[in-house]
Amino acid sequence: MFLKSLSLLSIRNYSRLDVELGPGMNLFHGGNAQGKTNLLEAVSFLASLRSFRGVKAPALLAWGAAEGMVRGEVVREQAHSSSSRRLTVGISKEGRRVTLDGKKPGSVREYLLSLKVVSFSPEDLFLVREYPAHRRRFLDRSVFHAHPSYIDVVGRCAASVKQLNAALRAGDDKVMESWEELLVPLAAEVTLRRRERVAGLGPRAAALYDSTLGSGELGLTYRSQARGEGKDELESSYRELFRKKRAEGIRRGSCQAGPQFDDLGITLSGRDMRLTASRGQGRLALLALVLADAEVYRDEQGEYPVLLLDDVASELDVRRRDALMDYVSGMGQALLTSTDETLVSGRDCRLFLVEDTGDGAAIKL
Amino acid sequence: MSETLERLVGEFAKLPGIGRKTAQRLALYILKSGGDEARSLAAALIDLKEKARPCRECSNITEEELCGVCSDTRRDTTRILVVEEISDLMAVEATREYKGLYHVLMGAISPIDGIGPDDTTAGKLVERVKRGGVEEVILATNPNLRGEATALYITGALKPYKVKVTRIAYGMPMGGALEYADSGTLIKSLEGRREV
Numbered sequence A: 001m002f003l004k005s006l007s008l009l010s011i012r013n014y015s016r017l018d019v020e021l022g023p024g025m026n027l028f029h030g031g032n033a034q035g036k037t038n039l040l041e042a043v044s045f046l047a048s049l050r051s052f053r054g055v056k057a058p059a060l061l062a063w064g065a066a067e068g069m070v071r072g073e074v075v076r077e078q079a080h081s082s083s084s085r086r087l088t089v090g091i092s093k094e095g096r097r098v099t100l101d102g103k104k105p106g107s108v109r110e111y112l113l114s115l116k117v118v119s120f121s122p123e124d125l126f127l128v129r130e131y132p133a134h135r136r137r138f139l140d141r142s143v144f145h146a147h148p149s150y151i152d153v154v155g156r157c158a159a160s161v162k163q164l165n166a167a168l169r170a171g172d173d174k175v176m177e178s179w180e181e182l183l184v185p186l187a188a189e190v191t192l193r194r195r196e197r198v199a200g201l202g203p204r205a206a207a208l209y210d211s212t213l214g215s216g217e218l219g220l221t222y223r224s225q226a227r228g229e230g231k232d233e234l235e236s237s238y239r240e241l242f243r244k245k246r247a248e249g250i251r252r253g254s255c256q257a258g259p260q261f262d263d264l265g266i267t268l269s270g271r272d273m274r275l276t277a278s279r280g281q282g283r284l285a286l287l288a289l290v291l292a293d294a295e296v297y298r299d300e301q302g303e304y305p306v307l308l309l310d311d312v313a314s315e316l317d318v319r320r321r322d323a324l325m326d327y328v329s330g331m332g333q334a335l336l337t338s339t340d341e342t343l344v345s346g347r348d349c350r351l352f353l354v355e356d357t358g359d360g361a362a363i364k365l
Numbered sequence B: 001m002s003e004t005l006e007r008l009v010g011e012f013a014k015l016p017g018i019g020r021k022t023a024q025r026l027a028l029y030i031l032k033s034g035g036d037e038a039r040s041l042a043a044a045l046i047d048l049k050e051k052a053r054p055c056r057e058c059s060n061i062t063e064e065e066l067c068g069v070c071s072d073t074r075r076d077t078t079r080i081l082v083v084e085e086i087s088d089l090m091a092v093e094a095t096r097e098y099k100g101l102y103h104v105l106m107g108a109i110s111p112i113d114g115i116g117p118d119d120t121t122a123g124k125l126v127e128r129v130k131r132g133g134v135e136e137v138i139l140a141t142n143p144n145l146r147g148e149a150t151a152l153y154i155t156g157a158l159k160p161y162k163v164k165v166t167r168i169a170y171g172m173p174m175g176g177a178l179e180y181a182d183s184g185t186l187i188k189s190l191e192g193r194r195e196v
């Protein structure tokens, strides 16, 4: 899968941009604060409808603009056929509006399935370090492309947790029980799917870390309050947990069990990276995680997703940098940013110079 | 626009499913029509509010103590079909396939909206079952989270009584509503109901 073209209208420091991308490596280079990351943010937003900077859609609008747009043409080549779809997100102060090939898609799910990106950004370091919510979302997105209906399960699970919280505050035991019972199969499915995902990502990420990126044993584990092998066991475990933690939930005014407490554990040679990782190790672990996600996607879908690597080379020594570029050039389309164009010297790569001369960013070939 | 016309347009526009344009068309239609038509519409509106009331048993709408279904001696009184709204009852009645009685909850349990069991007629349903004579309670709340939770709540509340509780099978997507299902789907859902 690759992005054949990208257009921006009033996004960040781009007043207008139309660019044709190559199916392999594409490097956006230039000085700092010229708009390279904004470009990747726009692509990531086009694919996931979320900014990797964690801001809402209107924040992507250029200063003073009332409306903006991101559009991309996605080409997929599977087995014996190739297809192309045009994805558009219109952004206004009110939010966003998506279209697929000019028409409102049947569902957001259909839209989201049409482009998969995996992205590395230095701003994503918290994926390794802090916020479990980011790690859960990373897993949820990864599961979604293999099991599209999972997006509804996650949505229903979150809505039920909110209802249960309100029920705990309202104080009717029977109502609490009903919402707990409704939550049980949803919670079990979320935990099960994420855990399966971690089992698939783990060996891939470990191999990448040890052979290409760093050295040491990278371990991924899925941590959950719920115990048990299959769905049935997880369900009875959650049923038990909800019952046991109800009194505490009433006291605190929110439920104290469920997959919203689960986490992806990342260890390096047995030590918890959240606590002990250096900045460099954190970057490499994140990179291993992201590339593993791309590999698993390819195993399942038969093609690589679009790889977004923002400022990936800085803080890497030359040997690792070359090893990483070797690896990336064997994958599908990659959009990279760097201040240093020698990152890709001697490789088959399209170069784009990004410059903001004061009245908005522009690209020179 | 004249003040009286504006007032009627405003009133119409408050109704569900009626936009400003439609409201205007309706108001202009009333303006053009004979006085009898306007009077009969007004009388119908007032009659509905003054004479119609919930059925003592099932909360369906009626002008008497009991609604047309509850007072019909040909209906099968051993079965009660539980729905959220009167519109759901009307959708099931329209299939002409169901011969039992109903119970209209007048809502669904939703803690975030502050709607508890006492804001519905769930308690009255339990009383009806307690009195005896009911063999099956068919839960036909909507296939969304609130409808499911409400079905679970009622199932729990009926546990102490000797009554079969079934949930209708939905051939429609999760998140749909009973009243919008076509009659073929409704009939299939009823036939495919399962004991919970």
Ligand SMILES: [Zn+2]
Pocket: B055, B056, B057, B058, B059, B060, B066, B067, B068, B069, B070, B071
């Ligand atoms: Zn009645």
